[in-house]
Amino acid sequence: MPDAGPSHILLREDAADWETVKPERFVLGVIHNVTSATRLLDLLKPFEGDSRVQVLFACTGSSAFTEGLREFITERKLPCISWEEAKREKFDLAVSSSRGGDLHQLNAPLVGAPHGAGYNKYLSRKPEAGSRKPEAGSRKPEAFGLGAEWLVHDGELIPSAIVLSHDEQRERLRRGCPEAVPFSVVAGDPCMDQLLAGVPFRDEYRAALGVRPGQKLLVLTSTWKDQSLLGAHRADLEIIRRSLAELPADEYRVLHAVHPNAWFTHGGHQIREWFEPFLRAGLLLPSPETDIWKAALVAADAFIGDHGSLTLYAAALGVPGLLGAFDEDTVAEGSPMDLLGRELPRVTRHEPLGRQLQRAAAAQAGPQRERLAEIGALVTSRPLQAAGLLRSLYYERMKLDEPQHPAISRPVALPLPLPAERRQPGAAAVYADMQGGRLRRYPAELQGSLTHHLPDPYLVAAYGEPDPRWAHAADVILARSLHSGESWEDAARRVFRRHPGCELVAFPQEATGCLAFTRDRLQRLTAQWQDGAPSWPYDFSVAASALYSTLTSRSASSVRVSVVDGLPPAVLTISR
Numbered sequence: 001m002p003d004a005g006p007s008h009i010l011l012r013e014d015a016a017d018w019e020t021v022k023p024e025r026f027v028l029g030v031i032h033n034v035t036s037a038t039r040l041l042d043l044l045k046p047f048e049g050d051s052r053v054q055v056l057f058a059c060t061g062s063s064a065f066t067e068g069l070r071e072f073i074t075e076r077k078l079p080c081i082s083w084e085e086a087k088r089e090k091f092d093l094a095v096s097s098s099r100g101g102d103l104h105q106l107n108a109p110l111v112g113a114p115h116g117a118g119y120n121k122y123l124s125r126k127p128e129a130g131s132r133k134p135e136a137g138s139r140k141p142e143a144f145g146l147g148a149e150w151l152v153h154d155g156e157l158i159p160s161a162i163v164l165s166h167d168e169q170r171e172r173l174r175r176g177c178p179e180a181v182p183f184s185v186v187a188g189d190p191c192m193d194q195l196l197a198g199v200p201f202r203d204e205y206r207a208a209l210g211v212r213p214g215q216k217l218l219v220l221t222s223t224w225k226d227q228s229l230l231g232a233h234r235a236d237l238e239i240i241r242r243s244l245a246e247l248p249a250d251e252y253r254v255l256h257a258v259h260p261n262a263w264f265t266h267g268g269h270q271i272r273e274w275f276e277p278f279l280r281a282g283l284l285l286p287s288p289e290t291d292i293w294k295a296a297l298v299a300a301d302a303f304i305g306d307h308g309s310l311t312l313y314a315a316a317l318g319v320p321g322l323l324g325a326f327d328e329d330t331v332a333e334g335s336p337m338d339l340l341g342r343e344l345p346r347v348t349r350h351e352p353l354g355r356q357l358q359r360a361a362a363a364q365a366g367p368q369r370e371r372l373a374e375i376g377a378l379v380t381s382r383p384l385q386a387a388g389l390l391r392s393l394y395y396e397r398m399k400l401d402e403p404q405h406p407a408i409s410r411p412v413a414l415p416l417p418l419p420a421e422r423r424q425p426g427a428a429a430v431y432a433d434m435q436g437g438r439l440r441r442y443p444a445e446l447q448g449s450l451t452h453h454l455p456d457p458y459l460v461a462a463y464g465e466p467d468p469r470w471a472h473a474a475d476v477i478l479a480r481s482l483h484s485g486e487s488w489e490d491a492a493r494r495v496f497r498r499h500p501g502c503e504l505v506a507f508p509q510e511a512t513g514c515l516a517f518t519r520d521r522l523q524r525l526t527a528q529w530q531d532g533a534p535s536w537p538y539d540f541s542v543a544a545s546a547l548y549s550t551l552t553s554r555s556a557s558s559v560r561v562s563v564v565d566g567l568p569p570a571v572l573t574i575s576r
Contacts, residue, residue, distance in 0.1 A: 112159035119335065429444040
């Protein structure tokens, strides 16, 4: 881990010779891994704008998840010292969002906070010399962070303040470590406050994530280990595949928020390689050390989660959802996560996913609404107050007057555009019911046998599709520009030769529709959107798909086409 040498310049005896701003107080931010580091930066937000306070960081070295941490620290330019130096120096305050490492050796009043949505999971410390683990049978295990195993060393309480996000946690702390109760402070949840502050900007988040008008955003949330959403379905990553395969591609965007421990254990490159078919189908996959998952939860229309904190945050925001996995053995009995796990329905394998999401949304807006709201309210009993309460706690411990400006919980910034270079032109299985004017498109590559949501699909592929399954079997080929000196008819023949199963070749015609040719007698056809048709979602590929539907169904020469629920249909005029 980064090591500034024998001493950071600001801690040296001659620091006054070098410093530009003279701090009055020094705070140590304790980093355990990337997961705790992202939470730690939220906890340190109350110091922003105060030049009297200098924050330095140190890594405990006690976590197995060290991958990605060096890059995280370097990218954010966090001033770091070694853990050994952190234990030698005296600080006015230390803040930690984890319980790992020799925290008892720090020479500073320590504020300990959760690194997720409260305290919801069991975790036992491995026995070691000087362990804080209580003797067998001394106390019933409590959630990680609320038991003596993590709070007491050699009979002495380690933190000088234990941050709770909700009043209910105090009773669980009383059961797990009664001597710590007088040192507990209910200060809310800064992450939940960021989410709540972002709610008025939901439309902006959706636009930044590439969610088009009329589309729904489904967020998949996965914690780590083999009972997570990602781990439990690792054989074929079933939940991710089904989300993209069964939900119409024009109606849904799907974003997968992967836990940092899973991401950095296997490596971002490996995760992306595993997800490559899903990325081609349009999956959004943000790096987990960013705040994009927060924007996504605010922007979401639905979620599929597991026993991780993001599931609880999503439910607290009122987003309807399903559980794709849930590890009952890990979740602390009686915790908010335990209550949520009893309330949310599980994804079933043999029913279309869209129908399950619709049923969950209806139930969670109706009969379950009040109960889910009660559980969501257990995330914080001090909504939108965490910044102020934490700042008061910190400054009281540092014996420093608070700044005059208010401490405000602010929404996360708009996400930068996510990488789009992996979304390559590919094959789409199209189901069209042109009697009702409805056209739905799905990625062909991800179709499986678990559900049968495509009663009679046909295949549309781009010219040059490398997969022979689609290149040879596609009913419609979306061609591109003409070769030099080539006529439209010559171009159509060339495409038919390359794609032997193709019945229709379509070429884009500016923004108005397409020019197409049939294999039979090379019949020339045009399909044009009437004036007023929006560019989204009525583009060239939709025009070609609808045109093919009219040929196979012998529909009229003018058809109304609907692609996305909630958006008006467009009229396509077809000339033979």
